[in-house]
Amino acid sequence: MIRVLIADDHNVFVEGIESLITGAPDIKVTERCYTVQSVIERLGQAAVDVILLDISFPQVDDGLGLCEHITRSYPKTKVVALTMHDDASLIKRVVKKGAKGYLLKNTTKNELLQAIQTVYHEKQYFNDTIMHILLNEGPKTRKSTAGVGVKPNLTPRESEVLTLIAQGLTTQQMATQLFVSAKAVEFHRSSLLLKFGVPNTALLIKSAMEMHYID
Amino acid sequence: MIRVLIADDHNVFVEGIESLITGAPDIKVTERCYTVQSVIERLGQAAVDVILLDISFPQVDDGLGLCEHITRSYPKTKVVALTMHDDASLIKRVVKKGAKGYLLKNTTKNELLQAIQTVYHEKQYFNDTIMHILLNEGPKTRKSTAGVGVKPNLTPRESEVLTLIAQGLTTQQMATQLFVSAKAVEFHRSSLLLKFGVPNTALLIKSAMEMHYID
DNA sequence: TAAAAATTTAGGGAAAACCCTATATATGAA
């Protein structure tokens, strides 16, 4: 019997998934969690084989962090990411955090059950839709060279500057806030444009939002 | 018996909602639609009392358009919007399109059933969460004066310019494409900044994305 | 430790965005 934990802050989803799973002979939903905190608590108390994890939980960063934590602390427990987001960039990030499977929320019952059984048997599960998305987004990012659709790796400083740009600050204001010269800020902004492959800050924000760097 | 149509392109959701509704004595899910097209088809063939409509179907604009179409063509059929988006701007837009209720996807079984019964009896249903969101967003937009969190009404030209900005075009490029002078484009860009209450195009894009003008 | 990556600063310059005032026409509503 495969023990499944459902982690999603959307009530309807938890019910829906459980409803889809009900009837499968070898799978049982043993835990339902609506917050990151409760997931951590339950994992400390009850053994779980597979976690169906909504990445937006409630924010994408939370889900990614939780995914990383789970795969580190409980390597035997397999994480299947379950989201609405169908962008390659997010899929790659999720996989990097240790998820063994990735499903869109418009998945079918069969796919869901198959995914649970596949990851339970130490294999990865990515269906055709996911593979198609990944393949159509060009080569996987190795270093962080420019390229459309490739998720760049940002340095800490770049992340800071990106956040401040998203708050509407000018170069001068950022420089003041970060205690560096305007030229330093300009440099990081340029690096961001290069890494994201965009011509200006407007598209930088758009791209960063689509790739869930900011929100 | 209240006949309910579920319109959502996310399989799991349809199952989840149906599971939540099952057991209610006076409500029955009679139709399940995964595309806008199928909703229109089914409505032409079978009488439905309440539609649970996912606004992101698959894009926000599609859902809004469908909502408007339903309330126009089938005034007896009540629409309850059901989405993940918890921004006041979207709620207002949905209500303007004729929805009689608005639920977040983290709603509970009780709220869901209550919403269906409430709108069926010719009343509007908005729970505390929704009311709180609306109240915290300041006064409802009457004209389109500037203001944070208020959803501006855009003129056709402004929408065009906004779209082009979101594509990374410069003022000159937009002018060429729209067959007007650069000054005209500048004017519309300024109007957009004013209406959205933002200092630059970067935040304009962020704001427009959050308010689902672009995506 | 040596190499690579990240961070910082600098100068100069071109392009674009942003802000102001002003005018004029077309359209639709009161």
Add this chain to the structure above:
DNA sequence: TTCATATATAGGGTTTTCCCTAAATTTTTA
């Protein structure tokens, strides 16, 4: 038919962004 709105255009000016080359310091990684 006014009034308001949307649209288009103009001039002039300031600020900001964007691009280039260049170099020094610190941190991280191999």
